[in-house]
Amino acid sequence: MQKTWKNLEIGNIIKEPGSAREYKTGDWRSQRPEWNEEKCIKCGACYLYCPEAAIRMNEEGHPEVDLYFCKGCGICSRECWTGCFKMIPEDEAKKTG
Amino acid sequence: MSKRVGMEVSLAVSEAVKMAGVDVVAAYPITPQTHIVESLSELIAEGELDAEYVCVESEHSAMSACLGSSAAGARTFTSTAGQGLELMHEVVYVAASMRLPIVMAVANRALSAPLSVWGDHSDVMAVRDTGWIQIFCENGQEAYDLTIWAFRCAEDKRVLFPVMVNLDGFHLTHVVEPVILEDKEKIQKYLPPNKYPLPLDPRKPVTMGAFGPPNIYTEARKAQEMAFESTLPVIKETLDEFGKEFGRKYNLIEKYKADDADTLLLTMGSFSQTAMEAIDRLRANGEKVGLIRIRLWRPFPFEDFRKAVKGAKVLAVLDRAVSFGGPIGPVASEVRSALYSLNDRPFIASFIGGLGGRDIYPEQFIYMIKRAKELASSGKHIEYEMIGVRE
Numbered sequence: 132m133q134k135t136w137k138n139l140e141i142g143n144i145i146k147e148p149g150s151a152r153e154y155k156t157g158d159w160r161s162q163r164p165e166w167n168e169e170k171c172i173k174c175g176a177c178y179l180y181c182p183e184a185a186i187r188m189n190e191e192g193h194p195e196v197d198l199y200f201c202k203g204c205g206i207c208s209r210e211c212w213t214g215c216f217k218m219i220p221e222d223e224a225k226k227t228g
Numbered sequence: 229m230s231k232r233v234g235m236e237v238s239l240a241v242s243e244a245v246k247m248a249g250v251d252v253v254a255a256y257p258i259t260p261q262t263h264i265v266e267s268l269s270e271l272i273a274e275g276e277l278d279a280e281y282v283c284v285e286s287e288h289s290a291m292s293a294c295l296g297s298s299a300a301g302a303r304t305f306t307s308t309a310g311q312g313l314e315l316m317h318e319v320v321y322v323a324a325s326m327r328l329p330i331v332m333a334v335a336n337r338a339l340s341a342p343l344s345v346w347g348d349h350s351d352v353m354a355v356r357d358t359g360w361i362q363i364f365c366e367n368g369q370e371a372y373d374l375t376i377w378a379f380r381c382a383e384d385k386r387v388l389f390p391v392m393v394n395l396d397g398f399h400l401t402h403v404v405e406p407v408i409l410e411d412k413e414k415i416q417k418y419l420p421p422n423k424y425p426l427p428l429d430p431r432k433p434v435t436m437g438a439f440g441p442p443n444i445y446t447e448a449r450k451a452q453e454m455a456f457e458s459t460l461p462v463i464k465e466t467l468d469e470f471g472k473e474f475g476r477k478y479n480l481i482e483k484y485k486a487d488d489a490d491t492l493l494l495t496m497g498s499f500s501q502t503a504m505e506a507i508d509r510l511r512a513n514g515e516k517v518g519l520i521r522i523r524l525w526r527p528f529p530f531e532d533f534r535k536a537v538k539g540a541k542v543l544a545v546l547d548r549a550v551s552f553g554g555p556i557g558p559v560a561s562e563v564r565s566a567l568y569s570l571n572d573r574p575f576i577a578s579f580i581g582g583l584g585g586r587d588i589y590p591e592q593f594i595y596m597i598k599r600a601k602e603l604a605s606s607g608k609h610i611e612y613e614m615i616g617v618r619e
Binding site: 137139140142144145148151 | 325326327328388425426434435436440441443446448450451
């Protein structure tokens with residue numbers, strides 16, 4: 132739950148470590164990467180190049196994008212050898228679900 | 229036993245800081261504040277005061293060092309004036325927003341250019357909205373008393389805001405006055421040890437001064453403003469306690485022969501004492517005039533102020549700073565806002581004077597009262613008039 136002005140610590144002191152994790156940084160994204168399984172060769176270039184570590188490789192060797200942190204910079208799409216990432220506008224992605 | 233001695237007011241301030249048993253002083257010398265920190269550094273060097281004196285390269289660093297020591301729970305003092313206060317400006321805000329109970333004496337000084345080391349209120353007006361509790365002294369005794377009070381108030385767990393003790397540069401800092409110095413035991417009784425609730429402590433780590441993204445900044449500001457407003461009763465309470473303990477009573481708004489007055493003069497700081505002389509002269513002629521002095525500038529005591537001016541028909545306000553391109557003097561502007569919602573409010577005449585060390589004499593205060601009455605009866609509206617300027 133989001134804090135109100137009444138339950139902030141004095142001087143906005145933060146007592147719990149790691150609270151920055153609660154800050155969703157993916158919400159200023161204007162484009163998101165859409166992955167195409169057929170083209171993927173499991174090379175992991177996207178995983179290595181992602182500057183935010185928002186891509187992890189799953190057990191099958193496929194990339195998974197964490198949209199909570201992904202800023203939509205498009206580096207994965209640019210660096211992918213086979214072009215399996217396509218950047219699509221965020222409002223379009225939200226419309227199609 | 230307390231003792232009455234003649235001393236320079238700057239030294240009375242450092243004596244108060246010594247008696248408060250301060251832990252850290254971080255300051256940079258600047259006229260007209262220099263004697264305060266100079267004498268503190270001597271007291272520390274001679275072992276009369278067991279504290280750390282942090283020599284810094286600027287006022288910006290002085291206030292930054294104060295943030296650190298206050299955050300660690302140390303009783304912290306600094307002092308500055310004029311350009312020095314402006315150089316530390318951004319850190320002045322941080323001290324208040326982080327709720328650190330630092331005490332700072334400001335020897336009020338004009339701002340450049342032209343370069344002036346002499347007194348007026350330009351420096352403090354520029355830090356008006358920083359969130360510090362700001363109080364004004366009129367004489368040496370008040371500078372001593374209110375410095376002791378400042379620690380008591382700032383460190384109260386219902387307050388936890390920094391306090392700025394304003395004393396006019398030269399007109400107060402460099403004059404020798406009789407000052408009653410109090411007993412250490414009595415001061416210690418009034419001023420318990422500083423206990424900051426969440427200090428920097430490696431056994432219990434916390435994050436201070438963190439990043440505040442848009443989803444929390446508004447809440448942080450609202451919390452600060454609400455907490456700041458709620459310090460008013462505590463400021464009153466701690467001043468009352470001071471009165472009980474030491475026999476000198478201070479109010480947020482001070483009055484002089486004001487109760488039955490139809491015309492009031494309003495001042496802030498040491499010029500109030502000259503204004504009293506003018507009031508006495510006019511009273512001797514049977515005129516119903518009085519004086520209102522703003523002691524607490526921030527948070528502004530709206531209720532006390534409205535009560536103090538109730539019944540008056542004319543209010544002549546003296547400002548010692550110019551708000552370039554603004555409406556009237558900064559104090560007059562504040563007062564006008566405070567009275568705007570009332571149906572029965574006095575006519576306000578704004579005067580600006582006493583700039584950059586220029587004196588104001590009782591005759592000039594008498595002129596302001598007469599001129600204000602004249603403007604009120606003619607219904608003529610002028611923005612403000614500058615006192616003592618050569619045309």
